[in-house]
Amino acid sequence: MVEAQILVVGVITASIVILSILWFKSKKLDQPPLPPGPRGLPILGYLPFLSSNNLHHDFTKLATKFGPIYRLWLGSKLCVVISSPALAKEVVRDHDKVMANRDVPIAVRVLYPGGLDIAWAPYGSNWRTMRKVFVKDMLSNNNLEAAHVHLKNEVKKSIRFVYSKIGTPINIGELAYTIGLNVIMTMVWGGTLDEELRGTAEEGFRNLSPQVMDLLGKPNISDLFSLPDFLDLQGISKQMKNVGKQLHGLLDLVIDQRMKMMSNGRVEYKSKDDQNTKDFLQILLELKERNDGGAKINISQIKAMIIDMFLGGIDTTATTLEWVMAEILANPNVKERVTQELNDVIGMDTNVEDIHLNRLNYLEAVLKESSRMHPPLPVLVPRSPTQSCIVGGYTIPKDTRVLINVQSIHRDPQAWQNPSKFDPERFLDENGKCDFDGANFQYLPFGSGRRICAGLPLAKTTLMYVLPSLLQSFDWMIPNGEEVDLEDKFGIVVKKKVPLFACPSPRLHNSKLYE
Numbered sequence: 001m002v003e004a005q006i007l008v009v010g011v012i013t014a015s016i017v018i019l020s021i022l023w024f025k026s027k028k029l030d031q032p033p034l035p036p037g038p039r040g041l042p043i044l045g046y047l048p049f050l051s052s053n054n055l056h057h058d059f060t061k062l063a064t065k066f067g068p069i070y071r072l073w074l075g076s077k078l079c080v081v082i083s084s085p086a087l088a089k090e091v092v093r094d095h096d097k098v099m100a101n102r103d104v105p106i107a108v109r110v111l112y113p114g115g116l117d118i119a120w121a122p123y124g125s126n127w128r129t130m131r132k133v134f135v136k137d138m139l140s141n142n143n144l145e146a147a148h149v150h151l152k153n154e155v156k157k158s159i160r161f162v163y164s165k166i167g168t169p170i171n172i173g174e175l176a177y178t179i180g181l182n183v184i185m186t187m188v189w190g191g192t193l194d195e196e197l198r199g200t201a202e203e204g205f206r207n208l209s210p211q212v213m214d215l216l217g218k219p220n221i222s223d224l225f226s227l228p229d230f231l232d233l234q235g236i237s238k239q240m241k242n243v244g245k246q247l248h249g250l251l252d253l254v255i256d257q258r259m260k261m262m263s264n265g266r267v268e269y270k271s272k273d274d275q276n277t278k279d280f281l282q283i284l285l286e287l288k289e290r291n292d293g294g295a296k297i298n299i300s301q302i303k304a305m306i307i308d309m310f311l312g313g314i315d316t317t318a319t320t321l322e323w324v325m326a327e328i329l330a331n332p333n334v335k336e337r338v339t340q341e342l343n344d345v346i347g348m349d350t351n352v353e354d355i356h357l358n359r360l361n362y363l364e365a366v367l368k369e370s371s372r373m374h375p376p377l378p379v380l381v382p383r384s385p386t387q388s389c390i391v392g393g394y395t396i397p398k399d400t401r402v403l404i405n406v407q408s409i410h411r412d413p414q415a416w417q418n419p420s421k422f423d424p425e426r427f428l429d430e431n432g433k434c435d436f437d438g439a440n441f442q443y444l445p446f447g448s449g450r451r452i453c454a455g456l457p458l459a460k461t462t463l464m465y466v467l468p469s470l471l472q473s474f475d476w477m478i479p480n481g482e483e484v485d486l487e488d489k490f491g492i493v494v495k496k497k498v499p500l501f502a503c504p505s506p507r508l509h510n511s512k513l514y515e
């Protein structure tokens with residue numbers, strides 16, 4: 001009798017287990033498949049078929065074969081590439097919270113040993129705190145207005161520099177980088193550093209930032225095959241550790257000097273403008289000490305945010321500026337119209353003033369069109385879902401690397417008429433409402449959703465002041481009447497393959513305006 005009971009219980013238990021397995025299996029079968037994609041080689045996946053100089057173009061070509069969502073195995077890393085406005089909308093709006101996570105490379109973890117920065121921090125409370133401080137406290141409207149004073153001073157210095165080089169070819173990318181670096185440095189620590197430290201910091205950031213960007217742009221085998229950090233077959237982690245140490249060392253010197261000034265009860269400013277505006281370092285250090293119940297930040301977070309400004313802000317802005325200048329010089333009719341607008345709105349007897357800026361509609365359209373054709377971050381910053389989700393009817397498993405190919409989206413013939421033509425007019429008529437704010441999924445140079453570029457207002461203000469200033473003060477010509485080369489090369493920021501050189505000649509009536 002007892003044996004019979006045991007047998008019945010056993011049969012029932014076994015049936016439940018088998019039915020559960022079948023149910024789970026059928027559920028799994030119900031799940032949509034992975035997106036389609038090219039076959040790769042065992043272990044290596046599709047890696048051998050991609051060119052590291054042309055990755056963004058390879059991604060675009062694959063979309064023409066496999067459609068607006070496809071998957072690739074890069075080593076053991078599953079990547080999904082999204083190439084249409086409708087699917088981008090699913091990722092950055094419908095699944096915004098799940099997709100607000102990043103796929104963090106090992107080199108980034110090495111660069112921020114004390115905790116990740118805003119751009120790479122996982123979606124969560126640490127990211128929220130830093131992002132809030134960055135956007136609401138540092139880049140508030142008031143602070144941006146105050147920072148505008150520094151921007152004007154730096155542009156004035158650059159105009160003076162260009163004037164001293166009249167007739168000689170100038171490397172526009174380098175000029176833009178110097179303006180960007182000086183603007184960010186002045187906004188971050190104002191005129192408070194002693195001359196020697198300011199010089200050391202400037203030289204340090206000028207040398208170290210491109211090295212960091214270069215290392216970040218290199219595909220790392222350790223990431224693609226989930227190898228332990230210590231294997232570091234290409235030596236990327238080692239190099240990043242070394243560069244990161246120098247970068248953090250510089251910031252420590254700058255922060256120490258400021259904290260000493262603060263503990264002495266006075267911050268010594270070098271100019272009146274600086275006295276009237278709190279620089280970002282001051283704002284951040286005060287938030288570290290705050291007692292009003294608001295979010296406090298620590299030194300690692302402060303350093304990470306400052307590095308974000310240097311790494312996230314300078315190269316992207318300078319590259320955008322170089323592309324806009326290249327497109328203007330490559331399109332004489334566009335140049336003529338830009339010049340006409342500058343003459344009408346500003347004239348030749350004064351420098352660019354704030355009142356002129358929101359009347360430069362055509363120039364703004366040129367900036368937008370250039371950012372459409374040459375988005376500096378053509379696949380944004382990789383996202384990584386915190387849980388499996390369904391996009392375009394396909395499954396994207398948790399932890400996949402998701403790339404939004406804005407380069408492709410910006411040239412999608414279903415979203416843009418005549419997409420390979422440089423035509424600023426399109427931003428003045430039917431697409432006039434397309435702004436940089438990520439609300440329109442066919443146009444995402446700054447990304448969209450929760451992880452949209454945190455420096456967008458600063459980038460826009462900087463570009464829309466530097467550009468008219470350079471174009472109104474000088475007529476720019478390509479040396480020897482050569483053609484402008486518009487080819488690009490892949491990197492973490494996609495730049496011109498051949499740097500743009502142009503010769504300035506003065507346009508303004510009064511030479512005092514260049515002093």
Ligand code: HEM
Pocket residue numbers: 118119120131308309310312313314316317320376377380381445446447448449450451452453454455456458459
């Ligand atoms: C033309 C100039 C710029 C371009 C084209 C640009 C573009 C972008 C893009 C595409 C992203 C990723 C967005 C996404 O994943 O959806 C991003 C993120 C970011 N950008 Fe920019 N950016 C520019 C300037 C700046 C500036 C001036 C700063 C700071 C001063 C900055 C700071 C950041 C930060 C901190 C993030 C990370 C945001 C997050 O993950 O929450 N950027 N940027």
